[in-house]
Amino acid sequence: MKQGKSITQLAQELERQRQARKDYIADTRSLYVETDKGKSRLTVNLDDNAETFILNELAHKQLAERLQIPQKYYNKMRFEYSSLLDDNINSWLEKTPERRMIRTLDGNVRAFLSDRYRRLDNLELADAVFPIIQEMKVAEIVSSEVTETNMYIKIINKKLKAEVAVGDVVQAGLVISNSEVGLGSLKVEPLIFRLVCKNGLIVKDYAQKRYHVGKQIDNDDSAYEIFSDETLAQDDRAFFMKVQDTVRVAIDEVKFNLSVEKLRATMNESTGPDPVKTVEVLADRYVLNQSERGSILRHFIIGADNSKYGLINAVTRASQDLEDYTRATELERLGGELLSQPIDKNQLLLPPKYNERNVTNLIPLEIAR
Numbered sequence: 432m433k434q435g436k437s438i439t440q441l442a443q444e445l446e447r448q449r450q451a452r453k454d455y456i457a458d459t460r461s462l463y464v465e466t467d468k469g470k471s472r473l474t475v476n477l478d479d480n481a482e483t484f485i486l487n488e489l490a491h492k493q494l495a496e497r498l499q500i501p502q503k504y505y506n507k508m509r510f511e512y513s514s515l516l517d518d519n520i521n522s523w524l525e526k527t528p529e530r531r532m533i534r535t536l537d538g539n540v541r542a543f544l545s546d547r548y549r550r551l552d553n554l555e556l557a558d559a560v561f562p563i564i565q566e567m568k569v570a571e572i573v574s575s576e577v578t579e580t581n582m583y584i585k586i587i588n589k590k591l592k593a594e595v596a597v598g599d600v601v602q603a604g605l606v607i608s609n610s611e612v613g614l615g616s617l618k619v620e621p622l623i624f625r626l627v628c629k630n631g632l633i634v635k636d637y638a639q640k641r642y643h644v645g646k647q648i649d650n651d652d653s654a655y656e657i658f659s660d661e662t663l664a665q666d667d668r669a670f671f672m673k674v675q676d677t678v679r680v681a682i683d684e685v686k687f688n689l690s691v692e693k694l695r696a697t698m699n700e701s702t703g704p705d706p707v708k709t710v711e712v713l714a715d716r717y718v719l720n721q722s723e724r725g726s727i728l729r730h731f732i733i734g735a736d737n738s739k740y741g742l743i744n745a746v747t748r749a750s751q752d753l754e755d756y757t758r759a760t761e762l763e764r765l766g767g768e769l770l771s772q773p774i775d776k777n778q779l780l781l782p783p784k785y786n787e788r789n790v791t792n793l794i795p796l797e798i799a800r
Contacts, residue, residue: 432573432574432585432624432629432630432631432750432751432763433574433750433751433753433756433759433760434574435574435575435576435583435756436575436576436577437575438572438575441557441575441576441577441582441584442557444577445553445554445557445577445582446554448536448553448554448577449552449554451536451537452534452535452536453482453535453536454532454533454534454535454550455475455482455532455533455535456530456531456532456533456546457475457530457531457533458528458529458530459524459525459527459528459529459530459531460524460525460528461475461476461477462474462475462476462524462531462533463476463521463524464486464494464516464517464520464521464524465517466509466513466514466516466517467513468513469509469510469513470485471485471486471491471509471513471516471517472484472485472486473485473486473490473533473540475533482535484533484535484538484539484540485538485539485540486539486540487539487540487541487579489541489542489579489580489612489614490539490540490541490542490543491505491509493542493543493544493613494520494543497531497543498519498520498523498524498527500519500520500523529546530546531543531544531545531546532544532545532546532548534611534612541579541611541612542611542612542613544612544613548613548643549642549643550611550643551609551611551617551641551643551667551670552609552611553577553582553609553611555667555671556582556607556609556617556671556674557582557584558671559671559672559674559675560584560607560674560675560678563675563678563679564584564586564678566679567588567679567682569588569589569590569591570586570587570588570589570682571586571587571589572584572585572586573585573586573587573604573624574631576756578755578756578757579612580610580612580614580757581608581609581610581614581615581757581760582608582609582610582611583606583607583608583756583757583760584606584607584608585604585605585606585607585622585631586604586605586606586607586622586682587602587603587604587622587624588602588603588604588682589602591603591682591684591687592626593687593688593691595625595691595694595695595698595740596695596698598627599625599627600625600626600627601623601624601625601626601691601694602623602624602626603621603622603623603624603682603684603687604621604622604623604624604631604682605619605620605621605622605678605681605682606618606619606620606621606622606631606633606760606763607619607678608620608760610643613643616640616641616642616643617640617641617642617643617674618638618639618640618641619638619639619674619677619678619681620633620634620637620638620639620681620764620767621633621634621636621637621638621681621682621683621686621687621690622634622763623687623690623691623694625744625747628744628748629751630744630747630748630750630751630763630766631747631750631763632743632747632763632766632767632770633760633763633764633766633767634690634767634770635764635767635768635770635771636686636689636690636767636771637683637686639677639681641670641673641674690770693770693771694740694743694770697738697739697740697743697770698738698739698740699738700738700739700740701737701738701739702737702738702739702741702742703737704737706728706731706732706737707728709731709737709742710724710727710728710731710745711724713727713742713746714727717765717768722753723749723753723762726749726752726753727745727746727749728745729749730744730745730748730749731745734748739769742769743766743769743770744766746762746765746766746769747762747763747766749762750762750763750766
């Protein structure tokens with residue numbers, strides 16, 4: 432499992448971000464974009480002044496998607512003909528007016544979202560779950576991180592463990608994750624932690640999700656900064672109480688044992704005699720880049736285990752080699768995806784309908800939205 436911040440560092444960073452962030456609800460006609468050498472600045476015209484922020488990469492993608500500008504063309508204009516990009520953006524913002532939530536941090540627009548987006552923020556989530564984790568005397572936070580797009584808290588139960596094979600011990604755990612910028616729901620997911628190599632596998636089954644969907648915010652102003660609202664705060668407290676209940680029961684012995692039985696069964700499922708071909712098919716199906724393919728193949732060969740269990744361990748071990756914590760976590764989820772998927776012995780990891788002329792069944796590694 433990839434290591435991130437200590438829990439103290441995480442808490443300090445969440446507090447810093449709380450002080451540095453600003454959120455706005457804005458009529459798109461009050462927005463203006465200006466781009467120079469690939470760097471775009473978004474100006475929000477308020478009633479008495481204007482605020483200007485730099486658009487980050489995610490905000491660019493969300494803006495392009497909302498205005499229905501193809502991403503490839505958007506990027507071409509951005510880097511080769513910036514004035515044309517600005518004309519496109521500003522014209523469509525004016526022509527198709529709507530209210531959007533603009534989330535900013537450290538002088539950057541980090542998200543361009545619906546005005547119905549419910550702010551379930553990382554600091555409130557941490558404040559809600561830390562006392563519950565502390566109550567669980569056998570719980571230990573083994574990894575945590577906050578990235579540009581997500582926060583993660585990974586916990587194990589030091590007492591709840593089992594052997595997949597003799598000497599191959601796994602522990603039960605859970606992953607709590609959240610995105611403040613529209614890249615996924617608030618999730619509580621079961622985790623299996625393999626002690627021999629400290630791999631984390633996020634179990635697809637039994638996950639709990641809470642979505643960032645709320646009521647439309649009513650206000651006639653063209654643009655204004657959002658501050659805390661006591662009514663919304665009361666709703667959020669009730670919501671996070673439900674999250675606390677979910678965390679309390681997330682590490683379930685029965686469900687853990689069912690997952691361990693599934694892992695044991697994978698030891699008898701062959702992926703075929705050719706590890707190179709196996710990883711090639713896996714990478715094509717789940718859209719893995721060359722570095723990820725190479726890392727998985729290396730660990731698969733070193734492990735000398737062509738079973739489905741060996742492949743799952745190669746994938747989760749490769750997650751530790753990645754620089755990006757979010758992507759590393761996605762590989763841990765891919766391990767859980769493989770655990771839940773049957774193997775067709777003739778087509779390795781692909782459904783029986785797959786062939787070179789029929790690739791409609793290929794699915795990318797999911798990034799929750």
